[in-house]
Amino acid sequence: xxxxxxxxxxxxxxxxxxxxxxxxxxxxxxxxxxxxxxxxxxxxxxxxxxxxxxxxxxxxxxxxxxxxxxxxxxxxxxxxxxxxxxxxxxxxxxxxxxxxxxxxxxxxxxxxxxxxxxxxxxxxx
Amino acid sequence: xxxxxxxxxxxxxxxxxxxxxxxxxxxxxxxxxxxxxxxxxxxxxxxxxxxxxxxxxxxxxxxxxxxxxxxxxxxxxxxxxxxxxxxxxxxxxxxxxxxxxxxxxxxxxxxxxxxxxxxxxxxxxxxxxxxxxxxxxxxxxxxxxxxxxxxxxxxxxxxxxxxxxxxxxxxxxxxxxxxxxxxxxxxxxxxxxxxxxxxxxxxxxxxxxxxxxxxxxxxxxxxxxxxxxxxxxxxxxxxxxxxxxxxxxxxxxxxxxxxxxxxxxxxxxxxxxxxxxxxxxxxxxxxxxxxxxxxxxxxxxxxxxxxxxxxxxxxxxxxxxxxxxxxxxxxxxxxxxxxxxxxxxxxxxxxxxxxxxxxxxxxxxxxxxxxxxxxxxxxxxxxxxxx
Ligand SMILES: Cc1ncc(COP(=O)(O)O)c(C=O)c1O
Ligand code: FES
Numbered sequence: 386x387x388x389x390x391x392x393x394x395x396x397x398x399x400x401x402x403x404x405x406x407x408x409x410x411x412x413x414x415x416x417x418x419x420x421x422x423x424x425x426x427x428x429x430x431x432x433x434x435x436x437x438x439x440x441x442x443x444x445x446x447x448x449x450x451x452x453x454x455x456x457x458x459x460x461x462x463x464x465x466x467x468x469x470x471x472x473x474x475x476x477x478x479x480x481x482x483x484x485x486x487x488x489x490x491x492x493x494x495x496x497x498x499x500x501x502x503x504x505x506x507x508x509x510x
Numbered sequence: 511x512x513x514x515x516x517x518x519x520x521x522x523x524x525x526x527x528x529x530x531x532x533x534x535x536x537x538x539x540x541x542x543x544x545x546x547x548x549x550x551x552x553x554x555x556x557x558x559x560x561x562x563x564x565x566x567x568x569x570x571x572x573x574x575x576x577x578x579x580x581x582x583x584x585x586x587x588x589x590x591x592x593x594x595x596x597x598x599x600x601x602x603x604x605x606x607x608x609x610x611x612x613x614x615x616x617x618x619x620x621x622x623x624x625x626x627x628x629x630x631x632x633x634x635x636x637x638x639x640x641x642x643x644x645x646x647x648x649x650x651x652x653x654x655x656x657x658x659x660x661x662x663x664x665x666x667x668x669x670x671x672x673x674x675x676x677x678x679x680x681x682x683x684x685x686x687x688x689x690x691x692x693x694x695x696x697x698x699x700x701x702x703x704x705x706x707x708x709x710x711x712x713x714x715x716x717x718x719x720x721x722x723x724x725x726x727x728x729x730x731x732x733x734x735x736x737x738x739x740x741x742x743x744x745x746x747x748x749x750x751x752x753x754x755x756x757x758x759x760x761x762x763x764x765x766x767x768x769x770x771x772x773x774x775x776x777x778x779x780x781x782x783x784x785x786x787x788x789x790x791x792x793x794x795x796x797x798x799x800x801x802x803x804x805x806x807x808x809x810x811x812x813x814x815x816x817x818x819x820x821x822x823x824x825x826x827x828x829x830x831x832x833x834x835x836x837x838x839x840x841x842x843x844x845x846x847x848x849x850x851x852x853x854x855x856x857x858x859x860x861x862x863x864x865x866x867x868x869x870x871x872x873x874x875x876x877x878x879x880x881x882x883x884x885x886x887x888x889x890x891x892x893x894x895x896x897x
Contacts, residue, residue, distance in 0.1 A: 396822055417838050420855075421890055441810065441890055441892075443815055
């Protein structure tokens, strides 16, 4: 039921792990399926120079986490913020209808990590 | 591939397939006709009925062929409550039933019936004193499954049946998972109706049977040409019926030996996983369960991704029931055991079959260890569990 791209990212997920001195951390969960995702970012000169994730969830949740980190890596904060829920699903060559919310989780976790980064930045200033 | 999802369905036994084959092209007659071709079909059907009756200790005239477990459950439940609705409107069931019973009860709730869902203990077993408390003079039917499809626990059907008899309430049991795996005898179990399905015991899909005790009258829920005493009209699926009969015959002949074989493999697999994987647990009762059922949970990981990982290692398993993989909610059966939602999401069901080999166990255990390890490394919950 999953596309080959989804299975490929699920089987070989990119950027798994934590960043200890992350500049931003975002965690989101889905109350219905109980899945949980955390994204860590390291930002330098407004560019996401490192990104990692940890996910408790279904195959789609793991694949979308992997995909969103790949898409955001090397992007400016503004570019990364433009990554939409649909973009993640499209890059994975689609998701089954009941699994669309899994890509929401990934896009939302990235946004949460960026928000956290921005908050820390203004707190410093 | 190592197939460990026999509770979802099982491969058709080659002997079953061979028995069925003549009834497609050669002996294709309609069993209701008078000429020899039809009589041949009729004879095959009746001989099959004897085999089905035999495996559950029933009389041949107490067996109705249906399209499977789902239809048998529907005919039994709706058939009784529609017929006896003037006596009362209460149905008692459990909160771990298969959707074939559960959704039928939910449907009836929307249509004027009142359903009592008995809880189960942490071990997945109904407490008969809860049943006694729940019975009222409005109760017309008790329907409680024999063995659960997700966690394999076996209910005290005989005791429940006794209580039902004392209170003169009809009693149906869904024995789809137990027939062919453990001894099932309708007399000993005190049941009025019992559902079974061929594809769980190495027979074909889309064929099953409903035992209806002599003297129990159900209201038909579909209407037509009067086949199967008018309870399940429609030109009979002769080849399927022959397959069901053959599957029952083989299962009955090998029951004890096979149960022993499966129990040994089951217990070895459980022992190794529980001792070799941290924070791994067995869901359901350790011994009052089907010889072929294993249901684990692992802290910090989610079942679907575990199933996908095992699939990449050529092991077919499932998270709960085959049906629940389309839904997102945690299994209602695991929730009924009192688990937290996040725990219930981390379950893995392995249901063994006769073609599984003892030699495969090591590979399966190592594969589970590997998959659990990989998934825990990427789980935000496992870190939290460690600190
Ligand atoms: C306990 C139980 N009841 C009913 C069914 C439905 O049987 P069938 O698939 O033959 O309709 C199943 C299997 O899917 C089952 O496990
Ligand atoms: S099912 Fe919820 S994230 Fe996939």
